[in-house]
Amino acid sequence: xxxxxxxxxxxxxxxxxxxxxxxxxxxxxxxxxxxxxxxxxxxxxxxxxxxxxxxxxxxxxxxxxxxxxxxxx
Numbered sequence: 001x002x003x004x005x006x007x008x009x010x011x012x013x014x015x016x017x018x019x020x021x022x023x024x025x026x027x028x029x030x031x032x033x034x035x036x037x038x039x040x041x042x043x044x045x046x047x048x049x050x051x052x053x054x055x056x057x058x059x060x061x062x063x064x065x066x067x068x069x070x071x072x073x
Contacts, residue, residue, distance in 0.1 A: 008061025
């Protein structure tokens with residue numbers, strides 16, 4: 001049975017709260033940091049790339065994944 005798409009975002013937000021970074025999995029932006037920024041309640045694509053000011057590219061939770069935060073020494 002397919003997962004509910006909103007569960008992807010829920011899992012990502014839980015990972016983010018646990019200290020992980022959320023990054024994009026779509027080319028050419030693989031590994032770019034994402035920001036949760038829904039435009040309205042129930043937004044199907046609430047994620048955007050943090051470094052881009054243009055709001056034209058939006059992503060669903062399926063197009064993102066969590067990674068451990070790298071600590072610089």
